[in-house]
Amino acid sequence: xxxxxxxxxxxxxxxxxxxxxxxxxxxxxxxxxxxxxxxxxxxxxxxxxxxxxxxxxxxxxxxxxxxxxxxxxxxxxxxxxxxxxxxxxxxxxxxxxxxxxxxxxxxxxxxxxxxxxxxxxxxxxxxxxxxxxxxxxxxxxxxxxxxxxxxxxxxxxxxxxxxxxxxxxxxxxxxxxxxxxxxxxxxxxxxxxxxxxxxxxxxxxxxxxxxxxxxxxxxxxxxxxxxxxxxxxxxxxxxxxxxxxxxxxxxxxxxxxxxxxxxxxx
Amino acid sequence: xxxxxxxxxxxxxxxxxxxxxxxxxxxxxxxxxxxxxxxxxxxxxxxxxxxxxxxxxxxxxxxxxxxxxxxxxxxxxxxxxxxxxxxxxxxxxxxxxxxxxxxxxxxxxxxxxxxxxxxxxxxxxxxxxxxxxxxxxxxxxxxxxxxxxxxxxxxxxxxxxxxxxxxxxxxxxxxxxxxxxxxxxxxxxxxxxxxxxxxxxxxxxxxxxxxxxxxxxxxxxxxxxxxxxxxxxxxxxxxxxxxxxxxxxxxxxxxxxxxxxxxx
Numbered sequence: 001x002x003x004x005x006x007x008x009x010x011x012x013x014x015x016x017x018x019x020x021x022x023x024x025x026x027x028x029x030x031x032x033x034x035x036x037x038x039x040x041x042x043x044x045x046x047x048x049x050x051x052x053x054x055x056x057x058x059x060x061x062x063x064x065x066x067x068x069x070x071x072x073x074x075x076x077x078x079x080x081x082x083x084x085x086x087x088x089x090x091x092x093x094x095x096x097x098x099x100x101x102x103x104x105x106x107x108x109x110x111x112x113x114x115x116x117x118x119x120x121x122x123x124x125x126x127x128x129x130x131x132x133x134x135x136x137x138x139x140x141x142x143x144x145x146x147x148x149x150x151x152x153x154x155x156x157x158x159x160x161x162x163x164x165x166x167x168x169x170x171x172x173x174x175x176x177x178x179x180x181x182x183x184x185x186x187x188x189x190x191x192x193x194x195x196x197x198x199x200x201x202x203x204x205x206x207x208x209x210x211x212x213x214x215x216x217x218x219x220x221x222x223x224x225x226x227x228x229x230x231x232x233x234x235x236x237x238x239x240x241x242x243x244x245x246x247x248x249x250x251x252x253x254x255x256x257x258x259x260x261x262x263x264x265x266x
Numbered sequence: 267x268x269x270x271x272x273x274x275x276x277x278x279x280x281x282x283x284x285x286x287x288x289x290x291x292x293x294x295x296x297x298x299x300x301x302x303x304x305x306x307x308x309x310x311x312x313x314x315x316x317x318x319x320x321x322x323x324x325x326x327x328x329x330x331x332x333x334x335x336x337x338x339x340x341x342x343x344x345x346x347x348x349x350x351x352x353x354x355x356x357x358x359x360x361x362x363x364x365x366x367x368x369x370x371x372x373x374x375x376x377x378x379x380x381x382x383x384x385x386x387x388x389x390x391x392x393x394x395x396x397x398x399x400x401x402x403x404x405x406x407x408x409x410x411x412x413x414x415x416x417x418x419x420x421x422x423x424x425x426x427x428x429x430x431x432x433x434x435x436x437x438x439x440x441x442x443x444x445x446x447x448x449x450x451x452x453x454x455x456x457x458x459x460x461x462x463x464x465x466x467x468x469x470x471x472x473x474x475x476x477x478x479x480x481x482x483x484x485x486x487x488x489x490x491x492x493x494x495x496x497x498x499x500x501x502x503x504x505x506x507x508x509x510x511x512x513x514x515x516x517x518x519x520x521x522x523x524x525x526x527x528x529x530x
Binding site for chain 2: 021022025026028029030032033035036039040042043044047174177178180181184185187188193194198199
């Protein structure tokens with residue numbers, strides 16, 4: 001049974017291989033906003049009193065970490081593709097096959113992320129080299145497996161959210177606005193624009209209960225070794241809870257959606 | 267010239283009618299835009315809870331800058347963005363033929379096909395934010411200042427148009443120019459940061475070669491009075507945008523000369 005999804009993974013690789021130049025271009029272009037962000041924080045750090053929590057090199061390390069986690073774990077087009085499949089009725093062809101749609105889609109997502117990370121490796125390596133003065137290897141050997149685990153959790157949460165959103169296409173025709181609404185929350189509250197520990201303590205503790213910090217901020221904090229053992233434990237528990245919640249939501253919406261689904265025409 | 271204006275008015279009217287048939291979606295897009303804005307204001311708030319000024323910009327001046335960036339990029343998106351991103355596809359499939367046979371200028375025809383009404387609503391949101399920032403600053407610009415601001419906004423849109431149109435025009439030589447065109451969006455976004463944070467080669471390239479840094483910074487400086495010489499910046503922006511527009515025009519004609527349509 002596993003081998004079916006392994007095959008899907010392979011097909012996903014072949015499918016996305018066509019886009020390799022686009023991937024490379026996209027990651028090359030994404031260097032510019034990264035540099036822009038670094039310039040802004042450099043100006044902030046140079047203001048003397050500035051930030052107590054971060055110095056410039058911690059800040060640069062943070063944003064490089066964000067880029068790495070983003071490459072590895074953030075779905076790019078999955079929600080659009082799944083929604084389009086439902087809207088255009090292509091999903092009928094998948095319904096009659098003896099496969100689990102969630103797992104099928106997850107295999108494709110994994111293939112996409114894998115290939116994307118591989119193709120953009122030269123660009124990422126270039127950035128790491130360029131910023132080498134600001135970066136340092138984690139001190140603790142345990143950081144690596146913990147980071148890998150946190151990135152996996154982040155990928156699962158993000159994929160399940162994307163999948164659940166796409167499922168709404170069973171009920172409404174145009175899901176793109178909803179996708180963008182959630183995306184704007186994710187963008188600011190997961191730590192894309194600034195490290196979340198710069199927020200006021202009240203906001204931070206409120207955010208802890210949402211899925212957003214576990215999508216990006218938490219894995220990056222682990223990589224930067226800014227958390228103590230208790231915080232790491234708490235983070236993993238919350239991340240796991242959100243993986244379960246979003247996974248169940250995704251699965252639930254799928255079963256309800258399929259029940260409602262009518263293939264038009266064809 | 268008058269004829270072109272008349273044609274344009276008709277095209278705008280058509281777009282408005284088309285958009286108004288999807289009212290709910292229209293409202294939701296506005297929600298997205300407002301959320302996005304709130305996020306940016308949150309970011310500025312976080313920044314300025316740690317510092318007094320960023321370069322020579324104060325907090326509300328930066329808000330006015332972000333508002334202005336919003337105004338310019340939304341006007342650009344309303345009138346040109348979608349049309350320009352479609353050019354590579356038109357060239358690849360040979361559908362450009364239709365536009366070439368129209369009795370109007372071809373660059374005008376491909377640039378003006380569609381128009382996004384929701385972007386104009388978002389422009390108003392940007393203006394409101396800028397106005398709010400001005401009131402926080404206690405600045406009330408003179409009529410002349412407002413006119414200069416409007417003119418600089420227009421020049422900013424021209425810069426965006428020229429860069430994006432040139433990137434799209436590359437498709438006459440490179441089949442897959444689409445990636446480049448979308449990539450420009452990344453460049454776009456550095457325009458909302460205060461110019462004084464940028465240093466070195468980065469600043470030079472994005473001021474003189476692809477002047478995205480000037481686009482929103484110059485009008486925002488004119489409006490809020492950051493720095494002493496608003497006219498200097500405005501003049502620089504005027505010269506660059508005129509140059510870039512001229513280059514784009516030339517580049518388009520060169521590209522068009524290479525166009526051989528797709529086999530049918």
